[in-house]
Amino acid sequence: MKRLLPLTFTLLIVCSRAFSQTAPPSDIGSIKQNLKKLNVLGSVLYIAAHPDDENTRLLGYLAQEKHYRTGYLSLTRGDGGQNLIGTEQGELLGLIRTQELLAARRVDGAEQFFSRANDFGFSKNPEETLKFWDKDKVLGDMVWVIRNFRPDVMICRFPTTGEGGHGNHTASAILAQEAFSAAADPKRYPEQLKYAGVWQAKRLLWNTFSFGSVNTTSPDQFKINVGGYNPILGKSYGEIAAESRSNHKTQGFGSARQRGDAFEYFKTILGDAPKTDLMDGVDVTWNRIPFGAGIATKLNAINKAFNSDAPQASVKSLVDLLGDIDQTVATNKAFQTVRLTEVANSSYDYWHKQKTKELKDLIAQCAGLWFEAYAKEPVYAVGDKIDVQLQAINNGEIPIKLFGFENSDTFIGHADSTLKKGELKNWGYTLPAERVSQPYWLESPRSLGSYAINDDKKVGNPENPDAPAIWFSFNIYGKTLRYKRVIDYKYVDPARGEIYQPLEITPPVTANIAEKVYIFNSTQPQTVQLKLKSFTNVSGSINLKPVNGWKISPAKIDFSNKQKGDEWAAAFSIAPNDTKTSTAQLQAEVIANGKTSSQSILDIRYNHIPAITIFPPAEAKLVSIDLKTAGKKIGYIPGAGDLIPESLREVGYDMHILNENEIANSDLSAYDAIVLGVRAFNVNQRIAYQQPRLMEYVKNGGNVVVQYNVNNGLVTRDIGPYPFNIVNQRVTEEDAKVTLTDQQNPALNYPNKITDADFNGWIQERGLYFADNIDNKYATPLQMNDTGMAPNKGSLLVTNYGKGRFVYTSLAFFRELPAGVPGAYRLFINLLSKPKN
CATH class of the missing domain: 3.40.50.10320 (LmbE-like)
Structure with a gap:
């Protein structure tokens, strides 16, 4: 297959823009290293x-x-x-x-x-x-x-x-x-x-x-x-x-x-x-x-x-x-x-x-020339003007003259200014906000194995090579030198000091659907909440696109005279026409100032990386399941991080995050089940001391469900009441055949009858880090394997202990529940639901 290249051309440039600053470092060590590299x-x-x-x-x-x-x-x-x-x-x-x-x-x-x-x-x-x-x-x-x-x-x-x-x-x-x-x-x-x-x-x-x-x-x-x-x-x-x-x-x-x-x-x-x-x-x-x-x-x-x-x-x-x-x-x-x-x-x-x-770059470093371009505000909507502040200072003795500035190939202004030593010069310009600042590999829906790239020449770049930027033109000793600076936004954080982050160019209005998955186990309607935010002055409407087999009302909701930064909510009622197991995609559509878009906004913030803002499709998944639940109150002990609590709240469970004091001193019998997050026995150093207390809870009639852990770095190998080992064995084929080897096991029958159909539609994998050397007191009701591999029974371990039940599972529920996989929900609910004696 040949790959078609668009006619427009952008040279493959890898931008190693520093997180802490827009100009490259100019210390003597960097200068000496760069002098050597020139040769x-x-x-x-x-x-x-x-x-x-x-x-x-x-x-x-x-x-x-x-x-x-x-x-x-x-x-x-x-x-x-x-x-x-x-x-x-x-x-x-x-x-x-x-x-x-x-x-x-x-x-x-x-x-x-x-x-x-x-x-x-x-x-x-x-x-x-x-x-x-x-x-x-x-x-x-x-x-x-x-x-x-x-x-x-x-x-x-x-x-x-x-x-x-x-x-x-x-x-x-x-x-x-x-x-x-x-x-x-x-x-x-x-x-x-x-x-x-x-x-x-x-x-x-x-x-x-x-x-x-x-x-x-x-x-x-x-x-x-x-x-x-x-x-x-x-x-x-x-x-x-x-x-x-x-x-x-x-x-x-x-x-x-x-x-x-x-x-x-x-x-x-x-x-x-x-x-x-x-x-x-x-x-x-x-x-x-x-x-x-x-x-x-x-x-x-x-x-x-x-x-x-x-x-x-x-x-x-x-x-x-x-x-x-x-x-x-x-x-x-x-x-x-x-x-x-x-x-x-x-x-x-x-x-x-x-x-x-x-x-x-070396000339600028040696000359003590510093310059940058930054936006006055962190966010601008497509169609608006970006207020850009340009700064330059000559920290050295060399005569330097700044001629002017360009945006792409467009001349935007003369400076014609001699930069005197120690004098910080400022200029202001406005530029059009032309395209949403979406990472180029996320602009179109991807397949399972690869991203859809609209412009093949962008391939290779870690970030968007065409992010808004300014070219500075200087004259040094009679030679014209042009330099590029990407336009960032900078601000001062009281705890971290001066911070640079990428400039955000947004749709005029974003629409975030409150949940990524809506689970229905009847034809009763649910309310779908949307959070809208305007990034410019705007009027228009919001609607949910019709979905075959589902009822949605109202048809649309109007809004008017919204100002930049305004946030407001809209609510729609939605219900399936029948109780058959089915899935559908729900999409929100915004008409703002006569233009249609369907994008939400998502922020990722960690101190060790620049701020990340993307604009995913304004979508949610609708899932109609024949789902029965038992019990209401679930305790959750965090591990490395998963979305299990949010997923269980979606089907009506009262989720409570347990802290160490509560595990040690509270009445755990108030919980119908306690779930441990993925890799809890790898990342929670205190879990080794909490495990005996959890086993006491099980012995007295409780129900503990432990999700997968990796075999290296366990804080204790005493995970359950009886021994088993965790090994690096997986079933990576998400459609691998699953055999129900113990069809009478309560975990496969209460409150939902699990069948082969419940393993349809799983994503990415069946499970990882399966159990091995399993004590015979554990029931292993499932068996599965990848093509050409031996059958593996280590994905689900269930045992009665005292009056209660202990479950260890390597199945990838942390992926399946947030994705709204119907059968995964039915099975996980069963693991939470110990039959009453």
Whole structure:
């Protein structure tokens, strides 16, 4: 399948915009590192499947010690994993992990890339992975990144032979091998060649590893010592790696700083094998381009003369060097006589663009030039004007003149201002708010395995490459230099100080439906509440689109004269026509100032990443279920975070979050059941002391339901009244056959009769981290397995203990209930409902 590229063109640019500021750091350490990098013309691309797969120590070494242009291509954004700090799942988790990866790259110095692949959950083999991902499209994304980034060396984290365990891991290596050759083949993805030339990397290596019991390294493999110390940064690469990896907070990957020698091992997969150096056979000096030797000589002189106490003294030489590089292009007749596309695809042109950008940034750093663009307000609606504040200051002695500003290719104003030392200059402009600031990979509905990208040239970018920005034009020593600054919003938080966050451009009105899922077990109507918010002055109406088989009233609700920032509520009544089990999609539609939209607003806020705001479809799921419930009051002990309490409230349960004091001292018999959140025995250090009290509750007639835990890092292995082990066994096929092996078990009969049909429509997986070595006092009423695997009975354990009942389940209820899966609701209600004796 060929991938069509729109006619409009946006160059693939990876923006490593700092969380804490819009201008790059200009400390002496950064300046010295950037001076060294100017003299290196080599690049390395590291490839794996997920956030956290990357080798941060190796990335830091390549970027900060060897000064190669270093990138990490994570095929997915980590959407299918678990979240240890919140309840976000799916693409919401992927948004957080995207920002965690960008934070990691700001530490280790590498750049970040992605494909359109979606992390749909654990996969046992690469065949399943490639089927869901759409191999051709994801391979095309990798080829696109390679052709733009032009790595001299490509490195895989995982092998094609399966030692990486996860099917996604193995698939990433399979695709990397094919992309290595495909990127150099003009017959593969030829539509890309309008914008990027073919590229052949020198070699593809596998970065072998020793993880737990799996050791793929050997003494005869090529190796490099990446454990050195960088005196300019004041850190070893083991320390840098730990700081980088510790940004993966949703995965609980806080890491200890490592010091001393550390070797990384490599096997050659394709291309020439390295013998003495990773870049054997690759000229990483200025000699790799025509007339580069002269540039290297001048750059070496600049480095030798650099004075840390007076970096501005190097500015004139750096500006002259920039002119020399530009002049080389202008006077090189060999490049003038070939076709334009060949010029654009030449190695010279690539390194000219890359080193020109680095050199321009270095000039601003040495000159003490600081400037930024920010909006006066955090939010603007499409069609309104953005009030932009521009600031610049010359902190050094170099004469600098600011000519003016541009937005994209449009000139927006003259400044014609000489920047005097220490004088902060301000300018104000207005720009049109043209497009909703939705992440480009979320603009259209996705499939199970991949995102739908409307503009293929945006692929690879971690964030929107066309976010509103201002170009500043300066004159320094007679040379015009243009710089881009993305428009952010900044404010002062009393506890955290000055904060920058992305500018939000919104629909005129958003409509949030109160619940994501509405559960009906009769034809009685329910009230659907909507929260509306205006982001401009507006009048219009709100309605719920008609749904076949459901009654909705009223037809619409009008609103008028709403001002920017106003919030109000609207309520509709909805009911199914009958009690048959069914599901449907409910969509809210807003007509505002004559224009129709159907978007809600969702904010994600964590202190370790920038604020995230997206605009999902204004939708909810309607589910009609033949559902019986028993009991009313449920206690809940939090784990790593799930939406089980909200899901149970939706069907009428009184949910109470239990704290430690209540577990120890209150009358637990008041609860019909107590549920433990996912991974509670991994993340709640006090649960080991609370477990005897819970077992006492069960013995006296209570009902405890424990959701899945992982086998590593358990605070106690005494989870239930009788022994069992937790192992890393899963059933990842969401439609895997489930056999009811004990059809008379009360858990399958009260208050709902569970049948095979209750396992239809599950999402992502059946379950994870199943039980094994199960004491025979437990009943195991379910059995299931993935294709080609042995039957597994460890997904559901039920036992009577004293007067009560204990349940341990590895079934993925934390995914199924928020998704409104009817059978999952029926089974989970049964687990909460111990029959009366």
